[in-house]
Amino acid sequence: NAGVMQNPRHLVRRRGQEARLRCSPMKGHSHVYWYRQLPEEGLKFMVYLQKENIIDESGMPKERFSAEFPKEGPSILRIQQVVRGDSAAYFCASSPAGLPQGTGELFFGEGSRLTVL
Amino acid sequence: SQQGEEDPQALSIQEGENATMNCSYKTSINNLQWYRQNSGRGLVHLILIRSNEREKHSGRLRVTLDTSKKSSSLLITASRAADTASYFCATRNQAGTALIFGKGTTLSVSS
Numbered sequence: 001n002a003g004v005m006q007n008p009r010h011l012v013r014r015r016g017q018e019a020r021l022r023c024s025p026m027k028g029h030s031h032v033y034w035y036r037q038l039p040e041e042g043l044k045f046m047v048y049l050q051k052e053n054i055i056d057e058s059g060m061p062k063e064r065f066s067a068e069f070p071k072e073g074p075s076i077l078r079i080q081q082v083v084r085g086d087s088a089a090y091f092c093a094s095s096p097a098g099l100p101q102g103t104g105e106l107f108f109g110e111g112s113r114l115t116v117l
Numbered sequence: 118s119q120q121g122e123e124d125p126q127a128l129s130i131q132e133g134e135n136a137t138m139n140c141s142y143k144t145s146i147n148n149l150q151w152y153r154q155n156s157g158r159g160l161v162h163l164i165l166i167r168s169n170e171r172e173k174h175s176g177r178l179r180v181t182l183d184t185s186k187k188s189s190s191l192l193i194t195a196s197r198a199a200d201t202a203s204y205f206c207a208t209r210n211q212a213g214t215a216l217i218f219g220k221g222t223t224l225s226v227s228s
Contacts, residue, residue, distance in 0.1 A: 004159075033215055033216075035218075041220055042205055042218045042219050042220040042221050043160070043205070043218040045210065045215045045216070045217060045218075048214050048215045055214055056210075056212055056214040056215060058210075058212070059215075091159055091160070093160075098214070099209055099213060099214065099215065099216070103165065104147075104148055104150065104165060104209070104216075105150065105162045105165060106160075106162065106216055107162070108152075108159035108160040108161070109159050110158055110159045111158075111159055
């Protein structure tokens with residue numbers, strides 16, 4: 001059973017370009033969470049999605065960042081007009097049910113490391 | 118905002134010694150979880166303790182929870198070099214929709 005798959009693992013962008021990060025959840029999981037991790041820091045929650053719905057985007061920056069989880073295909077975290085401060089590791093996690101309904105455990109991917117030059 | 122805060126930020130021990138990490142949180146919880154992150158990798162779930170439990174064991178891991186003090190501790194006994202990693206506690210956010218992580222404790226175990 002494949003785990004959470006993220007790609008690309010490493011992405012380099014110049015300031016002003018767009019970054020697209022993809023996440024395929026574990027088989028049977030329909031809940032996806034995106035987190036950002038700055039060097040030497042913990043994970044900051046960004047957004048929680050179910051298929052075709054954004055459930056909680058309270059951690060998303062108001063501008064330039066968007067996320068989707070279409071009916072078919074992976075979840076996408078999109079960062080427009082990247083700036084140097086966007087350089088970070090972005091982690092995706094999945095769960096088979098929402099936290100209140102399930103065991104509460106999240107399954108993480110290996111992350112996508114974005115470097116903005 | 119951070120819900121859980123780990124202490125200490127960094128811990129260095131020798132193989133065979135025990136490692137204790139602490140976590141404090143702010144609001145009431147249903148459960149508290151601990152995760153491990155090896156350098157450059159994703160997080161891996163270690164153990165979950167429910168609010169009505171005081172102690173839980175899993176292999177060399179022992180977790181305690183004191184809801185009156187809003188704190189938890191993770192004890193790793195007989196540590197190994199392979200235990201070198203960052204350890205995070207996590208609780209649900211107020212909306213109950215996602216996990217909120219602390220900044221973690223970086224454990225270094227030398228042989």
